[in-house]
Amino acid sequence: MKSSRMIWCILIVGILLPQSLAHPGFFTSIGQMTDLIHTEKDLVTSLKDYIKAEEDKLEQIKKWAEKLDRLTSTATKDPEGFVGHPVNAFKLMKRLNTEWSELENLVLKDMSDGFISNLTIQRQYFPNDEDQVGAAKALLRLQDTYNLDTDTISKGNLPGVKHKSFLTAEDCFELGKVAYTEADYYHTELWMEQALRQLDEGEVSTIDKVSVLDYLSYAVYQQGDLDKALLLTKKLLDLDPEHQRANGNLKYFEYIMAKEKDVNKSASDDQSDQKTTPKKKGVAVDYLPERQKYEMLCRGEGIKMTPRRQKKLFCRYHDGNRNPKFILAPAKQEDEWDKPRIIRFHDIISDAEIEIVKDLAKPRLRRATISNPITGDLETVHYRISKSAWLSGYENPVVSRINMRIQDLTGLDVSTAEELQVANYGVGGQYEPHFDFARKDEPDAFKELGTGNRIATWLFYMSDVSAGGATVFPEVGASVWPKKGTAVFWYNLFASGEGDYSTRHAACPVLVGNKWVSNKWLHERGQEFRRPCTLSELE
Numbered sequence: 011m012k013s014s015r016m017i018w019c020i021l022i023v024g025i026l027l028p029q030s031l032a033h034p035g036f037f038t039s040i041g042q043m044t045d046l047i048h049t050e051k052d053l054v055t056s057l058k059d060y061i062k063a064e065e066d067k068l069e070q071i072k073k074w075a076e077k078l079d080r081l082t083s084t085a086t087k088d089p090e091g092f093v094g095h096p097v098n099a100f101k102l103m104k105r106l107n108t109e110w111s112e113l114e115n116l117v118l119k120d121m122s123d124g125f126i127s128n129l130t131i132q133r134q135y136f137p138n139d140e141d142q143v144g145a146a147k148a149l150l151r152l153q154d155t156y157n158l159d160t161d162t163i164s165k166g167n168l169p170g171v172k173h174k175s176f177l178t179a180e181d182c183f184e185l186g187k188v189a190y191t192e193a194d195y196y197h198t199e200l201w202m203e204q205a206l207r208q209l210d211e212g213e214v215s216t217i218d219k220v221s222v223l224d225y226l227s228y229a230v231y232q233q234g235d236l237d238k239a240l241l242l243t244k245k246l247l248d249l250d251p252e253h254q255r256a257n258g259n260l261k262y263f264e265y266i267m268a269k270e271k272d273v274n275k276s277a278s279d280d281q282s283d284q285k286t287t288p289k290k291k292g293v294a295v296d297y298l299p300e301r302q303k304y305e306m307l308c309r310g311e312g313i314k315m316t317p318r319r320q321k322k323l324f325c326r327y328h329d330g331n332r333n334p335k336f337i338l339a340p341a342k343q344e345d346e347w348d349k350p351r352i353i354r355f356h357d358i359i360s361d362a363e364i365e366i367v368k369d370l371a372k373p374r375l376r377r378a379t380i381s382n383p384i385t386g387d388l389e390t391v392h393y394r395i396s397k398s399a400w401l402s403g404y405e406n407p408v409v410s411r412i413n414m415r416i417q418d419l420t421g422l423d424v425s426t427a428e429e430l431q432v433a434n435y436g437v438g439g440q441y442e443p444h445f446d447f448a449r450k451d452e453p454d455a456f457k458e459l460g461t462g463n464r465i466a467t468w469l470f471y472m473s474d475v476s477a478g479g480a481t482v483f484p485e486v487g488a489s490v491w492p493k494k495g496t497a498v499f500w501y502n503l504f505a506s507g508e509g510d511y512s513t514r515h516a517a518c519p520v521l522v523g524n525k526w527v528s529n530k531w532l533h534e535r536g537q538e539f540r541r542p543c544t545l546s547e548l549e
Contacts, residue, residue, distance in 0.1 A: 040436035040524040042375075042397075049132050060125035067121055074113055078105075146188040148438025148519070150197050155305045155440075155519050156478065160204035170476030170522045179208040179215040183222060190225055198229035220250045227259065236270075239263055300484040304443055308480055308518035313487025319348055328355075330418045341419055346498060347488040350512045354490070355419065355497045359412065364472045364494070366408045367401065367528060371432035374399035396441065396517070398433040401528075416468050416530050420499060423536035426461040432472075435479065435525040441517040443484055446531060447502040447509045462534030463503060465541070467513075470497045470528045478521030485512045492525060505544040507534065 085092040093099045137145075153163060162168070164177040177185075186201035205222050209215060223246040231239035240263045246256045306312060315323075323345035329336040342356040375397035403410035409430055417424040447464045448455030456463060469481065471492040481490040481498065490498055502513050517527075 040434055043436060046135070046137070049135055053129060053132060056125045056128040060122055063121040063124075067116065067119065070116060071113070143188055143191075145437055146185050147192075149185060150189060150194070151438045151440070152478070152519055152521055153197070153200075155308050156521055157309065160200050161207075164204055164208070168477065168522050172476075177204075179205045179213050179222075180217050182208065183217050183225075186222075186225055186229075190229065193232075195229040195232040198225060199233065202226035202229060218249075220246055220253065223249070224253075224255065227256070231259075231263070236263060236267055240267065300443055303484045303487075304482060304516055304518075307482035307484060307487065307489045308478065308516075310480075310489060312482070312489045315347075322348060328419065331421055333418045335418055346490050347483070347486065349486065350483070350500050350510055352483075352488060352490060352498055352500045354493075355499065356493075357495050358415070358419075358497045359470050359472070359495055361495070363408050363412065364526070366406065367412070367430075367432060368472065368526060370401055370406060370409070371399040371434075371528075375432075375434060396433045396435045396439045398431055400429040400431055402429050412470075413530070416532075420466065420468065420532070421540055422466060422532045423540060424530065424532060426535040426537075427530055427532045428459070430528055430530055432526070432528045435517065435520045435527075438519045439517075439525065440519040443514050443516040445502070445509070445511070445514050447513075449509060456533070459533065460535070463507070463509075464531045465503045465534050465537055466499065466501045466532045468497060468499050468530040468532065471495070472526035472528060473524060475520055475525045476523035478518055479523070479525040480518045481515060482518055483513065483515045485514050492527075503534070504548055505541060506547045507543060508547050 085098070093102060149163065152158065153160070158168075160182070164182060166174045166176045182201050182205035186198045186205060189195070189197035189201060202222050202225050205217070206219060206226065209217075209219055209222065223242055227239050227242035227246060230242060240260070243256050243260050243263060246253060247260065250256070325342070325344045327340035328343045329340040341358060344354045344356060346352040346354050376399065401409045403413045412430065413424050413427075416422075416427075446467050471494055473492065474494045475492045479492050481492075482488065483490075500513060502510060504510055517525075
């Protein structure tokens with residue numbers, strides 16, 4: 011039904027641990043990463059210039075060596091006769107006194123000055139340990155959300171990819187180490203096993219099986235699979251019998267197993283044959299009650315609307331209640347969902363406007379924050395990973411025009427709305443399930459603004475996304491997919507002013523590509539006569 015509506019729309023318009031260092035996660039936006047691509051290209055050009063300079067230098071030294079080789083070969087056959095010639099004697103004195111000194115200066119000449127200077131300048135823009143760990147965490151997040159196995163990721167077999175890439179055994183090992191520093195032994199096991207598989211297949215690598223097995227055996231032990239941990243430790247000792255930590259762990263594992271065996275013997279008959287079984291993956295620290303539903307929606311496995319409900323969804327032309335700007339060129343509307351009502355506006359922002367908004371935002375992009383419900387302060391959180399910037403209508407006519415377009419189409423006053431927020435979601439960028447409006451236990455959330463609660467949300471999609479990046483509503487099972495040039499709109503509050511809890515939504519992680527959005531949060535003040543209150547609490 012949905013596809014037919016779209017066609018119509020188109021037609022009408024305890025033991026020893028391996029040592030490691032922990033680093034806090036850090037997000038890098040696509041905009042910054044594209045800048046790094048150009049930086050790296052510049053460095054490669056500089057490196058090639060350096061190589062060319064070294065090659066020219068070596069060519070000069072080589073020619074000198076060849077010339078002297080011929081000369082000395084002749085001279086050593088008859089040394090006395092050779093230096094008996096006055097010209098040869100003079101040239102010998104000249105070479106040893108002057109020319110060999112010149113050669114020495116040439117050999118000692120440092121051709122790397124230009125390259126090192128450029129590298130030093132560019133290094134200030136390089137990512138640090140936090141950035142690298144952040145990128146690794148993004149991969150782990152994508153792995154969970156989109157049910158990807160390690161082999162699929164390692165081989166680069168992701169949907170919608172243009173530039174296929176693969177992970178080496180060393181890369182897999184590093185991902186496992188990042189998980190290990192977070193005490194995430196589930197992912198540690200997965201990625202260490204992937205590294206081990208690639209090494210077993212004969213991949214040449216800078217890491218060895220001993221290092222991989224060291225981490226892997228401990229990760230398996232931490233998940234409760236003592237039998238497998240013991241087997242892996244023995245495999246490690248076959249490769250390195252003198253490995254101190256593994257020898258200690260082996261004794262510890264055997265002691266624990268012997269102890270458990272004694273316990274089992276003293277238990278009842280039906281428990282005597284009980285074996286140690288692996289623990290299930292533990293609940294994450296940032297656990298969400300609706301995580302399973304949220305991730306299913308991100309994969310497009312959400313609740314399907316019944317045919318009866320689908321029949322009530324339409325496409326239409328919208329003139330903004332006879333707004334003069336839209337009478338001759340009405341906006342194209344499509345119903346995305348019924349409760350809560352989510353409307354998509356097609357072709358509502360032009361490519362030119364998008365580029366201007368992005369250009370204005372890029373220099374200001376900073377890690378996105380949320381308002382602390384208790385203190386009201388803005389702070390970064392692990393469940394919102396994007397870069398954002400705020401644009402005021404007075405600073406550019408395009409932003410002002412976009413604001414007025416939102417007012418004309420929604421009928422709501424934008425003078426009390428927040429500034430236009432522009433967000434860029436890069437590698438694994440997401441915003442986990444949240445409410446846009448302040449709940450009753452957050453009375454001071456927007457107190458400083460003095461404009462009441464967030465009555466509605468307007469969200470522009472300013473890019474297409476190759477894979478992932480949907481806006482999902484776990485409470486009702488709706489998934490809205492990014493489409494460049496469109497916008498979606500919904501009310502966060504009922505007309506009574508009560509919050510609509512079905513509007514709890516999330517921005518799914520970007521699997522492949524780059525997601526740009528901009529949103530406008532409209533507030534209660536100024537809407538008293540534009541959206542009058544009702545007597546019913548849930549209307």
